[in-house]
Amino acid sequence: MKKTYKIDVDCANCANKMEAAANKTEGVKNAVVNFMSLKMTVEFEDGADPAEVMPRILKACRKVESDCEIEF
């Protein structure tokens, strides 16, 4: 399952770090952050529940960039 979320982040390198952090999160098969259009596309593992995975992604992202935002 693939879903796209709106994000808010200030710098391009932070967006790259968010992408790396999201990819390391459990339940995520592949995540791509597009800094220019401020979007994060997450492909979930089979059977993973986005409602349960997304808070974990946000937490991981906050760790690398404290004032980032993901709308889900």
Added chain:
Amino acid sequence: MSRKQKTMLVRIIISAAALIALIFVPAEGYLRFALYMAVYLLIGYDILIKAVRGIISRQVFDECFLMAVASIGAIAIALINGNGDYVEAVAVMLFYQIGEWFQSYAVGRSRRNIGALMDIRPDWANVRVDGRLEKVDPDEVAVGSEIVVQPGEKVPIDGVIVDGRSVLNMAALTGESIPKDVAEGDSVISGSINMTGVLTVRTEKEFGESTASKILELVENAGSRKSRTENFISKFARIYTPAVCGAALALALLPPLAGMLFGSDPAWSQWIYRALTFLVISCPCALVISIPLSFFGGIGGASREGILVKGSNYLEALSHVGIVVFDKTGTLTKGVFEVNEIHHSSMDRSELLYYAAHAESASSHPIAKSIINAYGGEIDRSAVTGITEHSGRGITAKVSGHDVAVGNLHLMEDAGLTPQECHGTGTVIHTAVDGAYTGHLLITDSPKEHSAAAVRALRESGVERIVMLTGDADAIARSVADDLGIDEVHSRLLPADKVAEVERLLAEKPEKATLAFVGDGINDAPVLSRADLGIAMGAMGSDAAIEAADVVLMDDDPLKISKAVRIAKKCLRIVYENIWFAIGIKFLCLALGALGIANMWLAIFADVGVMVIAVLNAIRAMLVRKV
């Protein structure tokens, strides 16, 4: 400017003014320290807070942390040396913030610019309810409803005009600035702007399936397919910062320790200062921001020209195109049959066409249609009687009292006539009226107006090999290829043969060059996806093509292909310029910093300056009008 940007700008201006003023204030000792620290905290408090958060979450290579270490280090050195030179530390923070502000402003601007370029999203649809017009969300309009499009409004949903005539501006969709006249019965595409008259349109699709929605979805998701260059830069950034920090640590420790070992002056503060200079240059911002910004601009600019590129990886592939393979029909030729010439006719052109068109009036065959089109006048069905189809031969009928036969060689021979042979290439249709031979029509699928120019332009933009594939007979294929200046033709191919042919070409081509296949989106999805780069032409309203291709040309002008290649080349040139420029300046500064030639001022100028120049350069990728 967003509110965040405005506050930041105010902070920058106040701090800069305060810093300049302080230089002229003859304060000494604690007072001097306190004054400078006030400015330092004003400009840098958020960085310091983020740095502390970074330490808590163990993100030591966070750029805020690095800037904090560099500036606090500089303050510490000033305190230890007792020279009271705090200007440098404040300046580092100030310029860093200016850089960040500029970056956020530039990115915001290009986001909005591209957004404006792609301003085809319709806001509402007018639906007639109880005789009154009501604005509703286009999402709620069912297929087959009638909607009203007023002058100045965008067509919200694809459909057919049932009433009214107007002029449509489709520039945002196709890049074509000449408006199009439309009237009852014509189809309209969402995203076009109605300029003059009120139109009543019967919708044929749902909003989400309409052209405007499809295009927006495609453009918005374009950046998610990253190019090799972008991936390289993210990897580079991940290694660069820790490496520079490691080097800084080594620079701070090794030379002084070596000095102690050999009994000379360790000069701690000098080496630590050099190490702090390293930290200032350690942020890879210029690179990391300018590369996606260039691609974003390139893709945005291309879409303005009616060229939709589905991702930066495809833009990259487009810039390396070495072979372009055309599927002839619908790309280089119009894909519609036309009566091109009439030979050996004993009667007037229009008279002959009158008889032929009427005899063919009941047929739906493309050839018949082309004859009816060539005639151009109203078909009077009551004038035609006794239409007989002779399978594989043609048609005979009585038109206005005359016996008319229209068909191939065999039909003529059956009637005991000897038709003239034709030397042209195309489909030859012989005619006879009242038992006498009246000449033949030559029907061809003629090349598009710009096809020859497009082939030339492709060669000029560095495409080495241009190949034409077609299902047509060899003679027709050759003659088209000769007209257009294409030297490699493969004819009489079935759809499956086209895949095989493209695979053969893929195996032959040099490693670096990419192969682009250009099709009209009809029946060529397998080839489009097999090629390195699938380009679909004339995609207005063809969903299949939009799905299958990597690059979609909204209109059917083949010149757009070379334009797309040039846009891609320009974009990639900018990307490489930025990579070399940014990396070059950074390494130069690192070297100068290590030798003690560059101080922290130069380092921060270099860092911010490189970023500003790289961002401005990246914005150039958006300007593609005259490429």
